[in-house]
Amino acid sequence: MESSISVESALLKTRTMSNSYIKLLQKRHFLLCDVLPFVGFIFAIACLWGKPISVVDITVFLGMWFLTSVGITVGYHRYFTHRAFQAHPIIRILLVILGSTGAEGPVLSWVANHRHHHRYSDEIGDTHSPHLHGTSWRNQLYGFWHAHLWWKVEYDYPNPLYYAPELLRDKTIYKLNQLYFVWVILGLVLPAIVAFLITRTWIGAWHGFLWGGVIRLYLGQQTTWCINSICHLFGTRSFDTKDKSTNNLWLALPTFGESWHNNHHAFQNSAKFGLQWWQIDIGYWVIVALQYLGLASDVNQPTPEMMQSKKVRSL
Incomplete structure (x- = not known):
């Protein structure tokens, strides 16, 4: 047993890197792409407090939310990380750009992080498991905070x-x-440009920047981080997996289907996360639309036999 643990520890060191330069880059990204969006969100709420929300505000917010969410769940996650379908070269490019507007890291880092997570999910080596910090309520609370955000510091x-x-x-x-940072900035500027073209006013552009850029960015990040924290702590489990991933109905709509997380961990290469008819999975619907247009192919999903073999058995 000790020999196998030492071998695994040696392998883990070859799969990860840590030095002063990498730590500096991580802290810089944390401040720019995690802390600054929170500050921007507070600033945006203060600026917009008491002002009516217009149709243009809602349109640019929902439009950018949709594009960024597609970039993360369809692009970064299902396509680049798990290769759950094949995509047209133009779609590949668009998915990198759209995913980057979420400011969750460059695609190479995001993919490497997520593949590493699946290898060590909820075990020693997992960078953002909430289950490796003790069993007291204080430790569990810290585990939630660590999985949700704090792991990104270093x-x-x-x-x-x-x-x-x-x-x-x-x-x-x-x-x-x-x-990467060009696409992050584009995600902030684009809604301002769209709002200006619609309203023909600078105040409209300012509101577009705040709603479609700053507020969208912060709230979009929060929904993604909930997958690491909430969806490894609270919810239901349909399938037997080696980790503690769960399905969460309440997060299905804002995460575009990402919260069917136990389903995903059971069938990692499936493009479809919502495996029941009632499980909302907007990300998969986008892939189906791309397939219909001839822009996606070889869309993977588990067979009924595969799902039955992994079903949680009641005692």
């Missing part, structure tokens, strides 16, 4: 050379990855 960085070599070799994806 962690052993999953090596993209190990976890995402095919993306590193893709010159187009690599270049788009290098332009």
Whole structure:
């Protein structure tokens, strides 16, 4: 047993990297892309307090929420991380750009992190498990905070050379990855431009920036982080998995289906997370639409036999 643990520890070190430069980059990203959006959200609420919400405000907010969510769940997660379907080259490019507007990290880092998470899910080595910090209520509360956000301050960085070599070799994806902060800024500026073109006023552009840019960015991040925290703590389990992933109905709509997390951990390469007819999965509906348009193919999903074999057995 001790020998197997030592071997696994050695392998873990080859799969992750940690040095002063990486830690500096992590802290910088945390401040710019996690703390600053919170400050911006508070500022935006203060600026908009007492002002009526217009149709344009709602339109740019929902439009950008949709685009960013598609970039994260369809692009970063289902396509690039799990290769759950094949996509047209133009769609590949758009998915990197749209996913980057969520400011959750460049696609190479996101993919490496998530593949690492699946390898060690809720075990030693998982960068954002809520279950590795003790059993007292204080430790469990810290575990929630760690899984939701705090893990991003500093962690052993999953090596993209190990976890995402095919993306590193893709010159187009690599270049788009290098332009990550350009796409983040685009996600803030685009709704302002759209709102200006609709309203023809600078105040309209300002509101578009606040609603479709700042507020959308912060709330979108929160929904994604809930998958790491809430969906490993609270909810139901339909399938036997080695981790403690759960399904959560209440988060299904804002996360575009990501909260069917136990389903996902049971069938990681499935493009479809909502495996029951009533399980809302907007991300999968987008993939089906792309398939209908000839822009996606080879869409994976589990067979009824596969699902039955992993069903949780009642005692």
